[in-house]
Amino acid sequence: MLFFRELGNNNLTGHLVPELGNLQSLKYLELYRNNLQGTIPPELGKLKSLIALDLYENNLSGNIPPSLGNLKNARFIRLNNNHLTGHVPESLKHLPNLAVLDVSHNNLTNSYY
Template sequence: MAAVDLSVTVTLAIFAASLVLPKACGNSDGDALSSLRRSLSDPDKVLESWDPNLVTPCTWFHVTCNKDSRVTRLDLGNSNLSGHLVPELGKLEHLEYLELYRNNIQGSIPSELGKLKKLISLDLYNNNISGKIPPSLGNLKSLVFLRLNDNQLTGPIPRTLASVSSLKVVDVSNNNLCGPIPTTGSFEHVPLHNFENNPRLEGPELQGLASYDTNCS
């Protein structure tokens, strides 16, 4: 009987400890950033402080959180990182600034970034990102800065971006985009040099143009 009582006591003690000890990546933001870290090569060890055993990522270098311990900034520009972006970034629902410029990031822009409804700045310029600009970025109704220049992007400039009224700065120069340049909505005042060095762009779209050239891909 005493052995049974001891077993029950040990089980209860382990259960109680599990309630108070930190859990690895205790929130979705930590999980998302840990996924990003696993996808990146980090020769300069700028992500060395990203310990997945902490309850939140708020003490990690290059990460800023709000008072509720939700990630609002990711500052990893010019950090000699390579690898690719991950769809889990779309889970950072309080993220306002995603700064990954001047690295060697490859692959495509995940369409899941269109879920970042509070995003103000998306800076992915000076990488080796390829594929198309996701039309889902048109869902970013708080976006002010979109800098995708100096990559290997293809396809058209999504017309969905023209409806983002907050968008003030757009730079997609030095890519391989195609089709016409939008001129309505948020694109009305974007200078043409922010589209330069895209040999397949056809120039400003004609007013009333209903769709892109179907050969643009």
């Protein structure tokens, strides 16, 4: 079982690489409170075992990929305090286990709520 825990709050820089989507057994991707830039790779939607996606308080931009709607085991998706634009994809409303979706403090134009 693979965990990317304790990587939050570390002043990490750079971009999220699409290859993260190859980590099929990844349960927690916690890269919050860093200085990550660029977009959220659509390949993260391939992380079928993911329980928590915590990318809050970075400098991420662009749209939220609709492929995140494939994260059927996700309980927490926190993308707040970035520079995301567009809207919250409709695909996220079909996540059966999702308890927390935080997209606040971005530049989103609308959502499915």
